[in-house]
Amino acid sequence: MARNTETAYKTISGKRTGRRSSKILVPEAEVAMDTLKKSIASEFGIDFNSEYKGNLSAKQCGKVGGEMVRRIIEQMKQEITQSPGRFRQ
Secondary structure (H helix, E strand, O other): OOOOOOOEEEEEOOEEEEEOOOOOOOOOHHHHHHHHHHHHHHHOOOOOOOOOOOOOOHHHHHHHHHHHHHHHHHHHHHHHHHOHHHHOO
16 A cells, blocks of 8 residues: 655645645654654553544644654754764765
């Protein structure tokens, strides 16, 4: 099954609607990202283990996603400070 990698928006009376799709650029990272997501969700007491997530609020999902971003940024900061030459061209 092919995944939609384009972002499609339709404008209806000034509001954007449509489906956003993101793609993990490194396929091996998909499992790591899923593990991180489930780990953070369990820390917050949110059940992310089931396939159906319709019973979760946007606030709960956003909380998990925001924490994922914070942790990834913190990890990258640490990697950059430990080996700055690796990230310069």
